[in-house]
Amino acid sequence: MKFSRIAAAVTTAALAPAVLIASPAFADGPGAPDAGHQPATTTPDQSVPDQAEEDRKTILAIIAHPMASEYMKEAGHKAIADGPQAMRKFIEVDQHKIRLDDYRIAISRLTADAGPGLKEGINKLLSGKHDIDMLRHFYEVTQYELRDDDNRVEISRLIGTGGPAVKEAGKKALKGTPADRAQFLKTGRFLAQASDDRVELSRIDESWDGPILSEAIGKLLNGSPTPAELRHFLEVTQYELRDQDNRVAIAKIIDGGGPELVKAGRAALAGTAADRTEFLKTGQHEARAKDQAAKDKPTPGKDGQDQGNGSGSGAAATGNTATTAQGHTGAPLATTGAGDGTTLIAGGAGTALVAGAGLLLAARMRRAGAQR
Structure with missing residues (x-):
């Protein structure tokens, strides 16, 4: 019995502090956490951030x-x-470089799409x-x-070179915001240009006589062309169709024409x-003039004289010399147009006739004297 009492006393003394600490009176003392919010004694305090995890999140955000x-x-x-040290180095040094x-x-x-001012600033x-x-x-x-x-x-450059619609839209953009100006250059200018292009195509159609170009313009305007299609027609297609019309016109002009x-x-x-454009503008008229000049030029006859000139009169024809015998009726002795050689032959024959007549007269006079 003596030993049992001693053991009980020792056990009571050992448990007394634990009971006092766990009692409600101690728990409600100054500075104690509210009931039900006491920290767990078996887990670490989670309010202290883990540096490695924070660094990882920082790098992911970067x-x-x-x-x-x-x-x-x-x-x-x-x-x-690579781990915590590498992450720290990346955040403090590497990311900035x-x-x-x-x-x-x-x-x-x-610089790929920059204007002159921006390129200068970059450089x-x-x-x-x-x-x-x-x-x-x-x-x-x-x-x-x-x-x-x-x-x-x-925009100022486009206003200076564009049509009425481009000028109006460009001036409006200059008075607006930077976004308005960027939008004008991105899309607005092309819509305004399309309006001006339609007007220009209508003007061309009215002033052009060729059927091929006029038909194509009518078909384009009656459809739903994009601004790019209108611009391409004005810058490329119209000239191809003009040339086709010019070919047709030239073929008609030379059909039955002069050499x-x-x-x-x-x-x-x-x-x-x-x-072809030059021929229709000036060449055809120059060629016609040459053909007309050749037609008006006199053509030589079979005997070498120009046709249409009189040969029965005493007047000499162009390029020929008509000769009349001295002391005779005045009829021409040579009208063949053979030139100076024929004239000399005709003159010699006339002289021989005169000499012969003189000899005949002298002979008659001698016979008459002999009879007397």
């Missing part, structure tokens, strides 16, 4: 950014795979000293300011479109 290049993404995934290169590359690519930035903040500001702000300046210049007209027309048909 490589998800729109400006992140493929190289940035590759380097980020590698850092995550890669981002600097990414901005340089992105800004360089802007000035990249050729001088710059840091990440300067690159970011240029990419996010400055490039749009320079692009709008270029847009203003381009020079036929010759010039065939040369034009075998030549270029410009040759």
